[in-house]
Amino acid sequence: MTDDLLEEAQLIVPVGYRRMEWFTGFGRQIGPLYYRDNDDGTYVRAFPVCEHHTNGMGNCHGGMLMAFADMAFGHAITRKVNRYWVTVRLLTDFLSGAKRGDWVEGSAEVVGEEDDFFSVKGRIWVGDRTIMTGTGLFKALGERPKRK
Amino acid sequence: MTDDLLEEAQLIVPVGYRRMEWFTGFGRQIGPLYYRDNDDGTYVRAFPVCEHHTNGMGNCHGGMLMAFADMAFGHAITRKVNRYWVTVRLLTDFLSGAKRGDWVEGSAEVVGEEDDFFSVKGRIWVGDRTIMTGTGLFKALGERPKRK
Numbered sequence: 001m002t003d004d005l006l007e008e009a010q011l012i013v014p015v016g017y018r019r020m021e022w023f024t025g026f027g028r029q030i031g032p033l034y035y036r037d038n039d040d041g042t043y044v045r046a047f048p049v050c051e052h053h054t055n056g057m058g059n060c061h062g063g064m065l066m067a068f069a070d071m072a073f074g075h076a077i078t079r080k081v082n083r084y085w086v087t088v089r090l091l092t093d094f095l096s097g098a099k100r101g102d103w104v105e106g107s108a109e110v111v112g113e114e115d116d117f118f119s120v121k122g123r124i125w126v127g128d129r130t131i132m133t134g135t136g137l138f139k140a141l142g143e144r145p146k147r148k
Numbered sequence: 149m150t151d152d153l154l155e156e157a158q159l160i161v162p163v164g165y166r167r168m169e170w171f172t173g174f175g176r177q178i179g180p181l182y183y184r185d186n187d188d189g190t191y192v193r194a195f196p197v198c199e200h201h202t203n204g205m206g207n208c209h210g211g212m213l214m215a216f217a218d219m220a221f222g223h224a225i226t227r228k229v230n231r232y233w234v235t236v237r238l239l240t241d242f243l244s245g246a247k248r249g250d251w252v253e254g255s256a257e258v259v260g261e262e263d264d265f266f267s268v269k270g271r272i273w274v275g276d277r278t279i280m281t282g283t284g285l286f287k288a289l290g291e292r293p294k295r296k
Contacts, residue, residue: 024199024202025199025200025201025202025203025204025209026200026201026202026203026209026211026212027203027209028200029177029178029200029201030177030178030211051172051173052173052174052176052177053173053174053177054172054173054174055173055174055175056173056175061173061174061175061215061218062218062234062235062238063174063178063214063215063216063218063219064174064215066211066214066215066217066218066238066240067209067211067212067214067215068211069214070209070210070211070214071211086210086242087210087242088241088242089239089240089241089242090210090214090239090240090242091237091238091239091240092214092237092238092239093236093237094234094235094236094237094238
């Protein structure tokens with residue numbers, strides 16, 4: 001085997017993104033997933049549309065976009081209060097599609113907080129094209145370990 | 149290798165269910181998925197919660213439930229008018245969780261139709277416990293090949 005083959009199979013990851021180190025469960029199964037945490041508290045999560053994300057038409061499956069939305073939007077709570085959370089309600093609007101090879105990005109912000117319940121408004125996009133918007137209600141659980 | 153090992157690794161599938169023959173894309177990745185089409189036009193889709201469906205707490209990941217909802221609810225349109233479809237909007241309410249090993253079932257019915265847009269109301273459950281309810285808006289596309 002030569003190095004050429006390995007290089008051809010490699011993904012060009014945009015600058016600033018790191019791969020999520022998920023080696024078990026659903027996170028591993030639908031990966032690879034990437035993230036970029038910005039110094040101002042904002043963040044982006046991302047994934048490249050691979051064959052195992054596609055529907056019968058060769059585009060990103062709507063179910064994958066919803067699963068990604070759940071992860072990408074809920075993370076706003078982790079960023080804001082560093083707590084675990086569960087999804088209570090999620091509304092997703094499909095505005096456009098993503099093709100195989102597209103680099104899909106998503107982020108969200110907390111827009112409401114009442115006791116342990118957080119309202120989040122999120123968006124998923126490819127380049128300058130929004131492909132999904134959504135709002136979610138999440139319940140925060142216990143504190144996460146402090147980040148190093 | 150003996151037959152014993154193979155039998156231990158087998159899943160007991162409830163009577164009437166057949167495995168979906170999905171060998172590509174997202175459908176294969178999050179499978180195995182099962183279905184039961186009833187003679188009266190109703191249907192159930194199902195999956196057993198496996199390790200690759202779990203979240204960090206060992207329960208079924210919310211993203212998996214949403215992806216399953218998309219497939220299980222949208223199928224109501226296939227059953228009703230035998231057309232392809234895309235998801236426009238999906239609202240999912242998380243009422244309870246599913247554990248590893250649980251047999252999760254879901255179904256939906258068309259409750260509204262206007263031009264090519266179909267409103268669908270669905271439910272996902274484990275045994276007699278509802279774990280998710282939802283409503284979806286789907287756009288119907290071209291006709292599917294006739295079923296044999």
